[in-house]
Amino acid sequence: MAVDASTSAKGDLILKNLTKTYGEFNAVDDLSLVIPKGSFFALLGPSGCGKTTTLRMIAGLEEPTSGTISVGTTDITDMKPYKRPVNTVFQNYALFPHLSIFENIAFGLRRRGVSDADVKAQVDKVLNLVELPQLAERKPNQLSGGQQQRIAVARAIVNRPALLLLDEPLGALDLKLRRQMQIELKWIQTEIGITFVHVTHDQEEAMTMADTIAVMNNGKIEQMGSPEDLYDSPRTSFVANFLGQSNLIPGTITGNDGDNLIIELFGNKVSVPKKRSSAHGTSVLVGIRPEKFRVAAEGKGATGNVLTGGVVSDVSYIGVSTQYQVEMPWGKELIVFEQNDDDEDFLRKSEKVTLSWEPVFSFVLDGSENASSGSH
Amino acid sequence: MAVISRPSGKVFALKDNKSLFPYLLLAPGLLWLFMFFILPIANLAQMSTKTNSGETGQFEQTYRFANFIDSFMDASGQFARSFLYATLATLIALAIAYPLAYAIAFKSGKWKNVLLVLVIAPFFVSFLLRTIAWKQILGEEGPVTAILRTLHIISPQTTLTSSAFAVVTGLAYNFLPFMTLPIYASLERIDPRTLEASGDLYANGFTTFRKVTLPLSMPGVVAGTLLTFIPAAGDYINANILGNPNTKMLGNVIEARFFKIVDYPTAAALSFTLMAAILILVTFYIRKAGTEELV
């Protein structure tokens, strides 16, 4: 059989100096990355960041300009797509409209010369895994979006690839179904234990499913780590803004206090743990997530880091929380989310307020970062 | 019949293949077209400047380009008539086909496919039989003339057949499906939501049609008019069956030169002039209509 690699190559996926250029444009720029075997890995970024091109190069549908791709010790850079130990769940699924669901799933097995009896057994098994055994004889256009999605996953995993690539797999589904499929995909991945590489622009999707996320921007990886890691200690303003929302306030490091940095923000002294700083010099951006702020009417008790002199400029009630925009003395507005979990007085527009937060709930970026990069 | 291809929005799907494979795919078909389209046209060009060597059917090459002028002057009446009749027939066919295609595309509901089959269906009865049927329906013994005469709409001397009227309507009738199908295809591709959006933006029914539907269906109109005009301009069957000696078209002259008079050079010169005239017109028309996506 020609598909030797699909049975023998096992191990980590290693991208080395991977580059793809279209004319003058660097779609993927010198990307190096190791994706450990068995992990659920997400490539997250806005459209045009190079994530889909990276995925297509791994699948063999796009030829790298330079660099190598290997699975374990096997170099697959120049291998034809049909010889790679890699299967893809395509955007919009790309199910074959002229074949039944059974034949769609059996397609890869048959190409590899698996015997009819084994094909039947394996297809039945994977149909049970995605809980759709009753649909075997239907045609793709008779299935709902969610069902097609599961069949697309089944068609790929039935081949037991070393690597499963998912290209925006949930993009076409509505919100409720998307949530449900996120949990299901995660469960399937744990169940069969093969490496999933998932490309998405949806940060929530990436955070729900992946154990490692790489945030991509302009063909490069901005930062890589666990979802908690990226959320709590972003190292660039792009990551801080693209993953959730951040308030980034410019300031200057004025000194040290044990494990903390002392930073002056427009006349307010605040402290931030050193380990949450990625600043090079003394000019910095201090980042605070909107939900980490506490907001109180001026004069009421505030502990930890404190910013005074804010004026509520807008209030919107959104069920689980209330969102405030607070105009600060230096002219910028900050965003604050307050949980609606107590009967504290509701703050009104034009009311004077004080903002405060615990030092551990903030992070420090280098002052050269563009504060609005990556914002939605 | 899809006469217009989709605008190729998926260029990324084209393989940039440096190998010979695409040429292998092209070779047999293009060779056929070269041998039996290009080469014959070259032969036609060569024949068009020959002169008769005295014997019937024998010609020698004298590079007599005056053949073009002579033949054109001789047949200028038929030439003008061909283009006039073809233009009129195209306009009539358009006036009938556009509303028809519109009704099928937007007003026919589940009957859409059946109606489409019905548009093509008359094709399956030989077009000669249908043309002859018209001759008999409109003829002296036919019902139409009798009714119109009884109602005094036409005088007892007026006949419907053997007239320019019959030739033009015959041409329009013959090529009606060729006009309807491309227009239908381009109308059918219009997203009904764009029409709703137009209504939403304060356009009334007619304005919606003029500003949205009509421009979007232009590729179909262009293809349909070409598919009607070109064969109509070269046709001689309708003129033969439905016309009289004063309604002869250029096709009749070419046919007669070939088969009755055995004057191949004149026939070739006329064919060449007709082809050139049509190609110039078509090029001009496509440029003007701004639809480069034809073919």
Place this chain on the structure above:
Amino acid sequence: MKRLTRWFSKNLIRIYAGLAFIYLFIPVLYTFIYSFNDSGKTNLIWKGFTFEKWSNPCGAPDICSALGNSFLIGFTSTFVSTVLGTLIAFALGRYKFRGRSTTNLLIFLPMATPEIVLGASLLTMFINFGFNTSLLTAIIAHVMFCISFVVVTVKARIASLDPRLEQAAMDLYANEWQTFRRVTFPLVLPGVAAAALLAFSLSFDDFIITNFTAGTVNTFPKFVYVAAGRGIPAQANVIGSAMFIIAVTVVILGQVLGNKRKSKVS
């Protein structure tokens, strides 16, 4: 009265379409009715009803040999032009190559050339080369003018294919040939079938080019044209009507079956 005018203006386009269909079908109906005419040699005046022509469609001299030639030319040229045209359509629809626009022009030109010019030029060449016109030259000519229509029809189908389907097949261990055989070709097949149907109907109904290229070989349209001079036998109406009924039945049956399959489960 007001309601009537309202109904009328609301359904104006449907009424118009209905009239257009009547116009399209008057000669078809006439041909069909006169196939039952108990006529002699000519079929001009209604002489009474009979099934005799339907029970003996070959009753008129030469008519069935002409019909046989039409079928022979039709089937052969449909087959050849569908194969050649489909190959070209794949090259144009799937590959970038030098000479693309020249190829497109070469496909477009025969469609933009009147039949009489095509016929006249072929005959000129055959005369120049001393080639006798026959069944073979007729088939050659028919293939030539059908190719362009096949290319255009199949190309449209290829252009509407989602390229991800082929990528998915490659991803699922199908090599280039298997991808073509298992995915691309089955999906393009309806377009090829439509092109073949179009080619056959163009070839079967062609008179002008056949008249120039078939020599003394008779075809059904040639038979009708020649007979028109002295009166067409009712058997011609029988054959025209039968072709019509067969073709419409086949097309409608195909659609009904297609619809049934689609709605079987959902």
